Every structure is written in structure tokens, then in C-alpha cells.
Amino acid sequence: MRTAAFVLVALGLAVLLVPPIFQLDQQLVDLRAAGLPPSPAHPLGTDEVGRDVLLRCVYGLRVSFLVGLVAALVSMVIGGTLGLAAGSAGGLVDRLLMRVVDGFSSLPHLLLGIFIVAMFAPSPVAVVVSVGITHWTSAARIVRSEVLSLRGRPFVEAAISGGASRSRVIYRHLLPHLVPHLLLAMVLMVPHAIWHETALSFLGLGLPPHLASLGNMINDGQRSLLAGNWWSSLAPGLFILAPTLAVSVLSQRWRDRLNPRMRSELAL
Template sequence: MTAPTDSTGRPAPALSRSRRPVRLAVAALVLLGLAVLLVPPLVQLDQQLVDLRAAGLPPSPRHPLGTDQVGRDVLLRSIYGLRVSFLVGLVAALVSMVIGGLVGLTAGSLGGTPDRLLMRVVDGFNSVPHLLFGIFIVALFAPSPAAVVVSVGVTHWTTAARIVRSEVLSLRSRPFVEAAISGGASRSRVVRRHLLPHLFPHLLLATVLMVPHAIWHETALSFLGLGLPAHLASLGNMINDGRHSLLTGDWWSSLVPGVFILVPTLAVAVLAQHWRDRLSPRHRSELSL
């Protein structure tokens, strides 16, 4: 019995092997999603409750992932922190995509001088390191989720603008768009009826790809003390607090929130990669963030 082959005659990859990372990513996100949704209402514990008698306890049946330096349960705080970091990252990614989508759509549909001017603005923003610019923005405000959202949205919209502009320029040369323009359709009608429906899947994919990046950005700012308030359970704040306990051997205070950052961001990246390959395998590099 011969192995299955693709259209070029080469052996096709095993289906189960190719889908294994996707299944693992889905399982990880489902488990974390259930934990975020179910643990806070079911576990009647205050994640901010300080118990100095239980400070620095290693993992045990009572505290499966140990406690931090002031006796707070690390697992419970990590679940709360994941929820806060994910919500902030999602909103920041949406803000970034809205700004970048409007700029890219305007540049691609108008062309000419507006296109060149807007692309020079994009080049100017790209010339400044994102994290450095983000630190400058959040330093102007008190630590809050809104400051982090503004920081990520203002510093990461340029990639979305380039993606949308590239897709608009490609769509403008398609026969159905040229036929609509030749038929007397206005520019706004062409954008609404022909460009936006084709751009929406790419914008949605770019938003999904931006969420892990936004979470890492929020974590970095919170770790530096410039992101979310110190009293709010976020993964960046937990890592910052836990680094002081590493010298005493309390490794779980920093490792656990680090894993809670790494696992969902890698899972989202795997699913987005799979979606990207199915959506447009010819333009993988265009959609990379």
C-alpha cells in the first residue's frame, strides 16, 4: 500500500502529526479558559488576602502551586492575572487594529500623495523602538489598564496599516473592483461593498496575532512598574514581586506566572499560524507580526 501523495507527487505529511500542535493549543486554551471562568466564582477565596503565616509555602495540597512572600495563593492569583492580562491585551490589540486599519485603508484607496505621506508617517513610527516609545507613553499617566491600552495601540498599529494597504492595493487591480469603478460606483461604495468584506478576515487574523504580543507588552510594562497598578493581580506584577523571592529559593512565585504567560501566548500563536496558512498560504510573510 503506497503512502498518500499531494498534487506534486511528493508524500503528504501525516494528518495527525500536522494537527497535533493545533489540538494541543486548543486543549490548552480551553483548560485555561475554563479556569479563568470557573475558578473565581467557585473558589471563595480573596486573591488579595494576605496571610503572613502562610508566606513562601512550597506547592502542597492546600496551595497546589505554593504561596508568595505575603501568603497569597500563587495559582489563584495567576488565574486572576491571566484574565486581567488577556483582557488588556485583547482591547489593546483591537485599538491597534482599528488605527492601523483606517490608516492602511485610507492610504491604499486614495493612493498618490496621501499614500506616500501616510507611509512616511508609518516609517517614522517604525523607526522608534516600540517598548521604549511605550514606556514614554505610560510614564505620562498613572499606572492603569487604560494607559497600557493606549501604549500598545499607539505603538503597534503600523504593521496593521502595512497589511491593509498591501491588500487594498492588490484588490484594486482585481477585475470586480475595476468593473465597479468603471460602472460609476463611488469610492465609498467600492470600499464598503468590495474592499472591506475581503479585508475583514485579514484584519481579524492580524488582531489574533497581535493579542499575544500585546500581552507580552503589558507584562513587560507591569514588570517595570509602569503598567497595571501594583495592587491589581497581573502576571507582570507577579513576576516582579516574585523575583525578590528567588534568592530565598521560592522559585514558584516567578515560574508559575511565567508559565501562565507562555502557554496561552504560544497556543494563540499556533492557532493563528494554522489559520494564516489556511487563509492565504501565499502571503505568509505579509501577515507576520
């Protein structure tokens, strides 16, 4: 767990501090330094047009993280709203909304995302819309299940018996208990959104080709593999893998704290 926290802190500091210090020109090339292997001057080498791979990985992680965070937030808003409506209303509304969730869940996320993003020019907005529309179903299921669990709690039943309106029950009693679960679901969705953005950019449908993103870097690096420049693809791949594993470890610990009973049952 400490290693995962250290990795996230180190990457977070790099994303926050490196871009203001090193003003990277996305269009600048230096053919004299093209294809250089890792060295003290360039710890992760240079790409096929002479750009520093480490610096571009940091910029790419920053772009991918921002896109993934906004996309995860959009998914949480859509899924949380529908899940809250389904769980609190119940009956026919619940059944109809959950059939919509089941319908979206049955569709291949990546293919649906490609279809959505192909209707726009490559841009961060197109990726956010694509990921937000295709990844809200898990949030809806989580929120609905928590609302159904909370509706049977004594304090909620007491509020309803006391004449509290539905809106007061939602905002006063349900939302405060849902916030930790929503935050956890959003944290878990950020790496998934980054992977989705990377896949779209790798296919040429995500972010603009000149923009430093991890998917674009892997796409560019695969052309350099035949020339022996393995670092051009390996470095951005590691920058995707490291935060994903770190978030997975920390979120598992967070989930255990939110559900201690589930952890004790699994331990048995």
C-alpha cells in the same frame, strides 16, 4: 494543533469560571501560609505574603488578556483605518501615510510605550493607550497591502467602471475581504500586547501593584528567588508562555488557510 487548542480552551475556561467561583480579595494576605512550596492545597505554592499563586495566575491572565485584547483592538482600528485610507487613495496620500508608518516603526516600541505610560498613573487605561499607539503600524501595512492587491481584482475594477463611489467600493467590496486578515492580525497582536503589558507592569509602570497581573507577579516573585521560592516567578512566566505559543500555532494554521498559495510556494 490539538494541543494548542486544548491549552487555549483550558485557559479560557479557567479565566471565565475561576474568578466568579473564587472571589479573590486582592488585598488579603495570610502570613501563616507565606512562601509555601507547591502542594495539594496550593498546586503552585504561595507567594511571600501567603496568597495562592495558581489563583493569582488565573486572575492575572484574565486581567492581562482583557488589557491585551482591548489594546489590540485599538491598534487594529488605528492601523486599519490608516492602511485602508492609504491603499484606497493611493498617490500622495499613500506616500505621506506610509512615511508616517515608517517613522513610527523606526521608534523602539517599549521605550515609546514607557514614555507614554509614564505620563499617567499606573492603570489599565494607560497600558491600553500605550500599546494601542505603539503597535498599529503592522496592521496599517497589512491592510494597505491587501487593499492594493484587491484594487487590481476584476470585481473591483468592474465596480469602479460601473460608476460606484469610493465609499461603496470600500464598504461593499474591500472590507468583506479585509475582515479575515484584520482578525488574524488582531489575534497575533493579543499575545504581543500581553507581553508589552507584562513588561510595563514588571517595570512598575503598568497596572497598579496590588492588582493581580502576570507582570506584577513576576516582579514580586523575583524578590522571593533569594529565599528559594522559585515557583513565585516560574508560574506566571508559564502562564505567559503557554497561551503565546498556542496562539502562535493556531494563527499559523489560520494564515495557511487564508493564503493557500503562499503555503504551496513555501512547500516547494
